[in-house]
Amino acid sequence: MRRYIARRVAAFVATLFFVSALVFVVVRVLPGDPALVIIGPEGSPEAAARLREALGLNRPILVQYTEWLTRAIRGDLGVSLQYDVPVGRLIVSRLPVTLPLTLMAAALMASTAIPLGLYAARRHRRAGDYVAMVVSQIGIAIPGFWAGLLLILLFSVHLGWVQSGGFAGWSSGVWPGVRSLLLPAIALGFFQMAVLVRATRSSVLDVLREDYVRTARAKGVSELSVLAKHTLRNALIPIVTVAGLQLGQLMAGAIILESVFALPGLGRLALGAITARDLPVVQGVTLFVASTIVLINFAVDLLYAVLDPRIRYE
Amino acid sequence: MRHLAKLLLVALALLPLALPTTAPAQQNLVVQAATEPPGLDLTATPASATAGVVFYNVQEALVKVDRHGKLVPWLAEKWHTSDNKNYTFFLKKGVRFQNGREMKAADVKFVFDRAMNPETKHPAVKQYEVIADIIVKDDYTITFALKTTNANFLLTMARQGSVIYPREAVDTLKSEPIGTGPYKVAEWVRGDRIVLAKNSDYHVKGLPKLDRVTYRFIPDPNAALAALKAGDVDATMFGLGPEHIPDLQKDPRFQVIVGETTNDVIMAMNNSKKPFTDVRVRRAVTYGINKPEVVKGAMFGFGRVLGTNVDPLNPYFVDMSGAMPYDPAKAKKLLAEAGYPNGFEAVLKVAPQYYYTVRTGEVLADQLQKVGVKIKIEQIEWGQWLSRVWKDADYDLTIIGHAEAWDVANYANPKYYFRYDSPEFQKIFQESEVTVDDKARRELYVKIQKKLVEDAPVVWLYIHPRLVVTKKGLQGLWKDLPAGAGVNDLSEVAWVK
Numbered sequence: 001m002r003r004y005i006a007r008r009v010a011a012f013v014a015t016l017f018f019v020s021a022l023v024f025v026v027v028r029v030l031p032g033d034p035a036l037v038i039i040g041p042e043g044s045p046e047a048a049a050r051l052r053e054a055l056g057l058n059r060p061i062l063v064q065y066t067e068w069l070t071r072a073i074r075g076d077l078g079v080s081l082q083y084d085v086p087v088g089r090l091i092v093s094r095l096p097v098t099l100p101l102t103l104m105a106a107a108l109m110a111s112t113a114i115p116l117g118l119y120a121a122r123r124h125r126r127a128g129d130y131v132a133m134v135v136s137q138i139g140i141a142i143p144g145f146w147a148g149l150l151l152i153l154l155f156s157v158h159l160g161w162v163q164s165g166g167f168a169g170w171s172s173g174v175w176p177g178v179r180s181l182l183l184p185a186i187a188l189g190f191f192q193m194a195v196l197v198r199a200t201r202s203s204v205l206d207v208l209r210e211d212y213v214r215t216a217r218a219k220g221v222s223e224l225s226v227l228a229k230h231t232l233r234n235a236l237i238p239i240v241t242v243a244g245l246q247l248g249q250l251m252a253g254a255i256i257l258e259s260v261f262a263l264p265g266l267g268r269l270a271l272g273a274i275t276a277r278d279l280p281v282v283q284g285v286t287l288f289v290a291s292t293i294v295l296i297n298f299a300v301d302l303l304y305a306v307l308d309p310r311i312r313y314e
Numbered sequence: 315m316r317h318l319a320k321l322l323l324v325a326l327a328l329l330p331l332a333l334p335t336t337a338p339a340q341q342n343l344v345v346q347a348a349t350e351p352p353g354l355d356l357t358a359t360p361a362s363a364t365a366g367v368v369f370y371n372v373q374e375a376l377v378k379v380d381r382h383g384k385l386v387p388w389l390a391e392k393w394h395t396s397d398n399k400n401y402t403f404f405l406k407k408g409v410r411f412q413n414g415r416e417m418k419a420a421d422v423k424f425v426f427d428r429a430m431n432p433e434t435k436h437p438a439v440k441q442y443e444v445i446a447d448i449i450v451k452d453d454y455t456i457t458f459a460l461k462t463t464n465a466n467f468l469l470t471m472a473r474q475g476s477v478i479y480p481r482e483a484v485d486t487l488k489s490e491p492i493g494t495g496p497y498k499v500a501e502w503v504r505g506d507r508i509v510l511a512k513n514s515d516y517h518v519k520g521l522p523k524l525d526r527v528t529y530r531f532i533p534d535p536n537a538a539l540a541a542l543k544a545g546d547v548d549a550t551m552f553g554l555g556p557e558h559i560p561d562l563q564k565d566p567r568f569q570v571i572v573g574e575t576t577n578d579v580i581m582a583m584n585n586s587k588k589p590f591t592d593v594r595v596r597r598a599v600t601y602g603i604n605k606p607e608v609v610k611g612a613m614f615g616f617g618r619v620l621g622t623n624v625d626p627l628n629p630y631f632v633d634m635s636g637a638m639p640y641d642p643a644k645a646k647k648l649l650a651e652a653g654y655p656n657g658f659e660a661v662l663k664v665a666p667q668y669y670y671t672v673r674t675g676e677v678l679a680d681q682l683q684k685v686g687v688k689i690k691i692e693q694i695e696w697g698q699w700l701s702r703v704w705k706d707a708d709y710d711l712t713i714i715g716h717a718e719a720w721d722v723a724n725y726a727n728p729k730y731y732f733r734y735d736s737p738e739f740q741k742i743f744q745e746s747e748v749t750v751d752d753k754a755r756r757e758l759y760v761k762i763q764k765k766l767v768e769d770a771p772v773v774w775l776y777i778h779p780r781l782v783v784t785k786k787g788l789q790g791l792w793k794d795l796p797a798g799a800g801v802n803d804l805s806e807v808a809w810v811k
Binding site for chain 1: 350352353359360361362432435436437438439440488489503504505506507530531532533534536537540541543544545546667695696697698700701702704705714716729
C-alpha cells in the first residue's frame with residue numbers, strides 16, 4: 001500500500017508539473033496580450049508597451065516559467081494582473097462558492113441518480129423504467145446554462161422565491177448561502193444526474209443477471225436486501241468510476257453556470273482571467289483544479305479497495 | 315411509480331421554503347454592470363468599466379463635463395487665463411477627501427507631477443506633455459504653465475485620468491481609491507460586486523441623495539434581464555441589448571431611458587491594405603451601406619445614423635449623416651473605376667464580446683454582397699482582437715464602437731489601426747489643437763469633418779445609444795453621456811418618494 005501511495009504521489013507531482021508547463025506555454029502562445037487588454041483600445045500602444053515591460057512579459061518564456069515555478073513551489077502563485085491581489089488569496093476567496101456548489105450538485109446528482117437508476121433497473125422495460133429513461137434523456141439533452149435560465153425564469157422571475165443570481169455570502173447565514181446556490185446546483189447537477197442514472201441502471205442490470213442474485217432470490221432473501229446488499233455493492237465500481245469523473249466535470253460546468261447565476265466562484269474567476277489574459281490567475285486556477293481532479297481520482301482508486309475486497313494495491 | 319410521484323410532490327412542496335427576496339430600501343440602488351473593472355485606479359487604466367464606477371462617483375477632477383456636455387468648474391471654483399498659456403485654477407475651499415483631509419493645491423501638483431512622470435505609466439501621459447510647469451501660489455491657487463497654447467487643455471483637466479486624490483492614498487488607488495466624490499468605496503467583493511457608500515462630507519450640499527450604490531457584475535445579458543425582472547437589480551446601465559428594449563418599454567414596472575453617447579460605431583477599413591488603399595473603394599463601400607437599415611436590423615431602430623467621427627454631443631458636431639447616402643449604383647460604378655468590376659472578397663473581424671458588432675456585421679455582409687463585396691465574417695475573442703486588429707492592424711475590415719469623447723485625434727495618427735495617413739488631415743487637426751478661439755476652432759472642425767467624409771477612411775455607422783432600464787421611480791440619471799460612454803454620474807440619482 002505504501003509503495004502504491006508513493007507511486008501515486010509521484011504521478012501526482014508529475015501531472016501537476018506537466019499541467020503547469022502546458023498551461024504556461026498555451027496561455028502565452030495564444031494571441032492576445034495582457035497589457036493590451038488592461039489598457040484597452042482607449043489607451044495608446046505606447047502605454048501598453050510600458051505596462052508589458054512593467055509586468056515582465058518581455059522576458060524569455062523559459063525565464064518567466066522558471067521564476068513562476070520556483071515561487072509556486074514555495075506556495076506563492078503570484079499576483080493577479082487585474083485585481084492586484086495574490087492569486088492564492090483570490091482562489092481561497094472563491095472556494096466558499098465553488099466548493100459548496102459542486103458538492104451540492106454532486107449530492108443532488110448521487111442522491112437522485114442512484115435510487116432512480118436502481119428503480120429503473122428493477123422495473124426494466126416497464127413504465128417506471130421508461131419514465132426514468134425519459135427524464136434522463138431530457139437531462140442529457142438540456143444544456144446546463146439553458147436549464148439555469150429556465151429555472152431563473154420560473155423560480156425567480158415568475159414565482160419570486162429565490163434570487164435570480166449573486167451570492168448572499170456565508171456571513172449572512174447558512175440558509176441564505178444555500179438558497180443562492182440551490183438553483184445553480186440543480187442546473188449543474190441535472191445533466192450529470194442524467195448520465196449517472198444511465199450508468200447505474202446498466203451496471204445494476206448487469207449484476208441482476210448474475211447467478212448469485214438468482215441464488216439469493218431462490219434462498220428467499222428479501223428483494224430490498226437483494227438490491228442493497230447483493231446488487232448495489234457489486235454494481236458500485238463502474239458507478240463510482242463514472243461519478244468520480246463527473247465530479248471533475250461538475251467543476252468545469254461551474255464555469256458556465258457561475259456566469260449565468262453571477263456567482264463569484266472559481267469558474268467565473270477563471271473565465272474572467274482568460275478574457276483579461278490575467279496569466280497568473282489562469283495558471284493558479286488551472287493548477288488548483290488539476291490538483292483537485294487528480295486527488296479525486298486518487299480517492300476513487302482508494303475507494304475501489306474499500307468497495308471490493310478483491311482489489312489490492314500491492 | 316406512485317413513490318416517484320410522491321417524491322416529486324414533496325420536492326415541489328419544499329421549494330416555497332425558499333423565502334421571497336426582500337425589497338430594496340429606498341435609499342439604496344442596485345445597478346447591474348456587465349464588466350467588472352480591471353482595477354479601480356483611473357490613473358492606471360482608461361477602461362470604461364473603471365470610469366463607470368469611479369469617475370464622478372468616487373473621484374473628481376478640477377473641471378467637469380456636465381450632463382449637457384459643457385465644461386464647468388468643479389473642484390476648482392473658477393479658472394483664469396490671459397494668454398491661453400498660463401491657466402490659474404482657484405480651488406474650492408473646504409473640499410475634503412474621503413479620508414477626512416482637506417484638498418489643497420499641493421495635492422493637485424502631486425497628482426499632475428505623478429501623471430507626467432514616465433515611471434507612473436499613466437495611460438494618457440501624452441495629454442500632459444504640454445505642461446511645462448506647475449506652480450503652487452497658495453493652498454487654494456495653482457497655475458499650470460503650458461509649453462504652447464492647447465485648445466484641449468481644459469478638457470484634459472476634466473478627463474478621467476486627471477482626477478484628484480490625496481498623495482497618502484497613492485498606493486491603494488487600484489483597490490480602494492480615495493477622492494472627493496459623493497460616494498466612497500465601501501466594499502469590493504471581487505467577481506461579485508462593488509459597494510459605494512454615501513460620503514456625508516461631500517462638497518456639494520444636499521448630494522448625494524442615495525445612501526448606498528451596489529454594482530453587481532452580471533455579464534450574461536439574459537441573466538441581467540432576469541435579475542431586473544425578478545427585482546434583484548434596480549437598474550441596468552449597459553447590460554441589455556436593444557433587442558430587450560421594446561418589451562421593457564411596454565412593461566409598466568420599468569422606465570426606459572434612450573439617450574445619446576459618444577460611442578461611434580464604425581466599420582474600419584485597413585487603409586494600408588489593398589483594395590482599401592484606394593479611396594474609390596472606400597467610398598464605394600460607404601455608398602454600398604444603407605445605414606438606416608443597419609440601425610433597424612442590428613439595433614432594433616435604436617441609435618442615430620452617423621456621418622463622421624464627431625458625435626452629436628460634441629459642440630462642433632455637424633450632421634454629415636446624409637453626405638454619402640446609400641447608392642448601390644454609384645458604389646458599383648466606383649468599384650469598376652477602381653478596377654474591381656466584379657467586386658472583391660474581404661474578411662470582417664468582429665469580437666462577439668460586443669455582440670452588436672456581430673449583428674451589425676451580418677447586416678453589412680448582406681448589404682455589401684449586393685454591390686459585389688463578398689464578406690466573410692470571422693469572430694475572434696476580445697484579447698485577440700486587441701492584438702491582431704488594434705495593435706498589429708492585421709485585418710481587412712472590422713466593426714467596433716469608439717467610446718471616448720473627442721477621439722477624432724485617432725485619424726491624425728497614421729499608426730492607428732485604421733492606418734489612415736493624410737498629411738492634409740493631420741495639418742488641419744494640428745491647427746485645431748492649438749486654436750483656442752472658439753469660432754476659428756469650429757471652422758476647423760467643420761473642415762475636419764468634411765475631409766473625413768471625402769477620404770472615407772472608415773464607415774461611420776451609428777451612435778451606440780445609451781439604453782438604461784430602471785424600476786419606475788428612479789430619477790436624476792443622465793439621459794446622455796457626453797463625458798465618455800462609460801461615465802455614469804450617480805450623485806443626483808434618487809427614488810421618488
